[in-house]
Amino acid sequence: MDVNNIKKYFDEMIVTLSDEDKDSPNISFLRQCVVDSINNNTVNILCKGELAKNYIEQNIIADIRNFISKKAEQNIEISIVVDQNIEIDEIEYSEEEQSIPVKTNTTNSSSFDSINYSGLNRYYKFDNFIRGTTNNFAVAASIRVSEQPGKEYNPLYIYGGVGLGKTHLIQSIGNTFLENNPNSRVIYIDGSSFREEFVSGIMSKRANDFKKKYRSLDMFLLDDLQLLETAQETSKELFDIFQALDSKNKQMVFVSDRPPKELQNIEARLKNRFEKSLILPIEPPQFETRLAIIEKKLQDYSTTIDKKIIEYLAQNITTDIRKLEGAIKSYLSMRDIMNITPNLEECIDKEIFKNYITTNTSIKNMTVKSMIKSIAKYYGVEESEILGQSRSKHITRIRHIAMYITSIYSGKSTTELGLEFRKDHASIIFARDKISEKKKTDLHISNEIDALIASI
Ligand code: ADP
Numbered sequence: 001m002d003v004n005n006i007k008k009y010f011d012e013m014i015v016t017l018s019d020e021d022k023d024s025p026n027i028s029f030l031r032q033c034v035v036d037s038i039n040n041n042t043v044n045i046l047c048k049g050e051l052a053k054n055y056i057e058q059n060i061i062a063d064i065r066n067f068i069s070k071k072a073e074q075n076i077e078i079s080i081v082v083d084q085n086i087e088i089d090e091i092e093y094s095e096e097e098q099s100i101p102v103k104t105n106t107t108n109s110s111s112f113d114s115i116n117y118s119g120l121n122r123y124y125k126f127d128n129f130i131r132g133t134t135n136n137f138a139v140a141a142s143i144r145v146s147e148q149p150g151k152e153y154n155p156l157y158i159y160g161g162v163g164l165g166k167t168h169l170i171q172s173i174g175n176t177f178l179e180n181n182p183n184s185r186v187i188y189i190d191g192s193s194f195r196e197e198f199v200s201g202i203m204s205k206r207a208n209d210f211k212k213k214y215r216s217l218d219m220f221l222l223d224d225l226q227l228l229e230t231a232q233e234t235s236k237e238l239f240d241i242f243q244a245l246d247s248k249n250k251q252m253v254f255v256s257d258r259p260p261k262e263l264q265n266i267e268a269r270l271k272n273r274f275e276k277s278l279i280l281p282i283e284p285p286q287f288e289t290r291l292a293i294i295e296k297k298l299q300d301y302s303t304t305i306d307k308k309i310i311e312y313l314a315q316n317i318t319t320d321i322r323k324l325e326g327a328i329k330s331y332l333s334m335r336d337i338m339n340i341t342p343n344l345e346e347c348i349d350k351e352i353f354k355n356y357i358t359t360n361t362s363i364k365n366m367t368v369k370s371m372i373k374s375i376a377k378y379y380g381v382e383e384s385e386i387l388g389q390s391r392s393k394h395i396t397r398i399r400h401i402a403m404y405i406t407s408i409y410s411g412k413s414t415t416e417l418g419l420e421f422r423k424d425h426a427s428i429i430f431a432r433d434k435i436s437e438k439k440k441t442d443l444h445i446s447n448e449i450d451a452l453i454a455s456i
């Protein structure tokens, strides 16, 4: 990232905002600021006084972050620091309109700025989305829809839990479509902003503008549809938009945290249409996919970390990719700021990952005995069989899994575990490493262990 580019984007943002509402306090405060430097992915902005800093932090920091992230095509953070000595450049005003700043560096001002119009964040691409068995169909359909919109899968409906990449996917559809059709009208919006826009349209007697805008789209991407659940009027309006776009074969994509039939209080006709869409779930990624996602994120940051830590994260953060990202960032910032490279034990000691871990935490407070008891129950065998001498394949496998799980979660040494299992410590190490290796390549066993842990 080049600081000069960021300065340019910052100025562009002020110009864009002034076009919308030149008297907004946002503008006057933003003019008290200058982009100073970039540190990793944090943009440092200096601003004239405490008041401007507080105002910006409370009101517009998220907009600045989004605007610049979009332009820079990567996720950035903003840090604001007061510096009374900064020099603020005078903004040029055009002759006729004293109060509106001259637009600078808009490369092709006559053509329609479809990216800005769309509300898409350009960071989200299919290229930087990792495919795995649990999202494969959703990704394939998304790619198809972005390349052949309005044809086979219209509408496309994707649902799944938090942090599984739904927003990433739906935005990638829009970005790919716009790359191929640069002047098209695409809108990406989430349920609650859509509702707000509809309501404010009515309040300001511009409901028709709203209708027109959405009915003239080439592609409509509605994220977090469940946020419209209590919005009866908005969902009626959405039905009309749906009809209009459908009749013109314009592609629509809907994302929600639940399948259509579980949506409550949504216009019945609309729900009915959703139920006829191509409905695809995204499920939590498998261990292997989680590993690949971590590797990809590290590549994005052009860095790498200890394999053991990567595996620990993939093992313990199982459902929310946002948490995986959070854990990586918190490790990297610790490493860079404090100038130390903690190993896995130190990370666990210092609880660096504590807030991100999604595996069952109750398992960590259990004794080895009660873990073994739960595992026996899960497989429908006796504890005494796990702790006994049986060499049957079935029991040996369960015993190895039990040794693996207790050595990961109990915090006990392999010698201590050896005593519990009535084996020597080398047997524990052997079982632990064997299962850990298998888990990496064998999806079946990796799922089985995730399910087992979740059930404990
Ligand atoms: P959702 O909308 O389902 O809550 P997001 O799309 O916001 O989830 O994803 C959360 C974060 O995780 C985003 O930064 C996204 O880029 C990242 N992410 C999720 N799934 C993947 C994946 N399969 N490959 C790469 N990054 C992913």
Ligand code: MG
Pocket (backbone or CB within 6 Å): 166, 167, 168, 223, 224
């Ligand atoms: Mg989302």
